Amino acid sequence: MTANDNTVNIKPRSARYHHGDLRAALIEEGLSQIAQLPAEKVSLREIARQAGVSATAVYRHFPDKAALFGALCEAGDEKLSAAFRTAMDETDGGVEAFEAMGRAYVRFALTNPSLFRLMMTNAPQAHVMDPDESMDGGAFAMLAETLRDLMPEDTPQDLRLTRRIQAWSVVHGLAMLMLDGQVPADDALISRIVCSSFL
Template sequence: MPTRETRTAYHHGALREELLAACLALIETEGIGAVSLRRVAREAGVSPGAPYHHFPDRAALLNAITAQGYGLLITGMRSAHSAAGTPVEALGAMIEVYVRFAREHTGYARLMYRPELSESTKGPVAEAYAQEGIQLVTDTVVAAQRAGQAPAGDPAPLVAMVWALGAGMAVLAIDGPLDTMSAERGSSITELTAQVSTIFQGMLAAG
């Protein structure tokens, strides 16, 4: 049986991860407004001062959660891009990744897609991930243009369209309207998102 000293050492070593997990669970169950360092410490079962070993304030804690979320999202986008057969299919797949991510990781998505609720800006790690995502979409749009699968010209409007569709549908998925819309037409959010993705790909191909 581990001694008190061993348990304490282990606990301290895993403290940051425990605090992040407790914060994420709190966001998922009660919303961003419920987050404070004291409350997160209580949820994690540690002393009120323990979070300050890793996070100087609430914003730093939320930034760390946001960075984790962007890391997961970018990983999903990379995988979707690699699995797609053509650039335009990759763009459609990345839109679907956005919505799937929001449904499977609601706590992360609430911070990432609704930053005004957290009263926090992106930290450098989250910002780097976000820029990587924008670059991945931009490169894919350019590849689609070169392949004749998307209208030629400035890629920025098409990049904005991909982000607007993905992030917009993700917010609708988080807040509930997409569930209602899907149920009313006898389908699922996954099916509806796939249909939107297909329509988007067709619009690009049509020029």
């Protein structure tokens, strides 16, 4: 390790990261850990070791595990948003795009189980409850905006809220049932269950 704690050598890569990249490198290592372990097993010390820096360097960016988890949740939201965009790009928009996003939500959960659980257990009250739908980007904003565009402009706010919760309940419930082994994690089943029939 170098004398400069903010210079890291990500193993086994040969590229060297300097102080401007350390936070991103630590998040990347955190994502790597949580892809293999449940959140409670993620270790700041192990992240430091894998990143090739001292624990002190990690604590400069993340004073505790909660701070790291917050950053991992933000990265997870970016990944989920990217999955939504990819799913929507393969459709002609409208209901088809909304259903594609629902399928992408469940598949994201199955592909990233520990990260998904972390995102759901560490998030503040869901934006889906926001009565005026004033959201600052992110995956839930994308879902809400897509659903909003499917409803008539004069749809009452309480009905809009009901539809948002219904839609989220379907995909989140299915994701959790599959993650917990209650129903098979079958792609054909995802396609059959995730639909907008309640619209």
